[in-house]
Amino acid sequence: MAFIELKDVTYTYPLMKEPALKNISYTFEKGKFYGIIGENAGGKTTLCNLLRGLIPHFYKGKLRGETIVNGEDIKKVNIDLLSTQIGYVFQNPFTQISGVKKSVFEEIAIGLENLGVPKQEIIDKVLNIAKLVNIEHLLQNDPNALSGGQRQRVAFASVIAMDMDAFVIDEPTSQLDPEGTAGIFEIIHMLKEQGKTVILVEHKIDLLAQYADEMLVMHKGEIIAGGPTKEVLSDISLMEKGAMLPHTVLLNHELNQKNIYLDHVPVTKDDCIRQLRTRMSS
């Protein structure tokens, strides 16, 4: 079932000549996990701003085409209502932290309080999420005195605490080490298992390849490839347009140069190992 439909959308920020998004058409279905990749300044964050309704409700500029959310044109959708349906984890965790709360606990609880959730339910939810995101030990700390990685976890926790239908998440692991990154991916995967729609901008392509149902590749404001993850990431030519591809796809390419061919292009490590084992034992 379609959740967000983009129909030939072109968007130009105020005072800019070049559009940041060009002729974008794509359908995001309910309950799927979408990964967005592409070169720097390719338009990924701008696409997130559109999906979350910040374009056109917050960012003005020139917008052409249609964005349909749950069957309704986004121009007519109430942005406050939308913010209770689609959670947005911003790229910069410093933007997300409210700056007005004295403890991490209060920071995570802020959205739930605004929704009028009963006090005991708020406490249970915050403790639960803090455990999931591994920030229990920070709950009494000042949110403004956290490291970048800690802020990123708190920002992420405060959004997923809201238990929305969909999440637009822009580079949630940029400040995290491999262990922290793997933890965030596990939680995102869990959200998907709960039937949530997840749209994730991320540079860590090997993890995206493992979890995402569909991938979109952006280049100069356009979606140059979009569809099932395996199909999209098998296309080695995307590297010429600045897209990072999984290491296994690069390895497969090297093997092909030496006339060694696997059954299909492996986009995950497990698939690659399986295929190599089969080949070596035959």
Ligand SMILES: Nc1ncnc2c1ncn2[C@@H]1O[C@H](COP(=O)(O)OP(=O)(O)OP(=O)(O)O)[C@@H](O)[C@H]1O
């Ligand atoms: N608020 C803004 N006002 C004017 N131009 C902007 C604004 N935000 C982004 N842009 C421009 O829009 C284009 C797309 O930027 P965007 O941040 O969406 O790309 P991105 O793919 O998310 O990049 P990155 O990977 O570096 O985060 C860039 O040319 C950028 O300079």
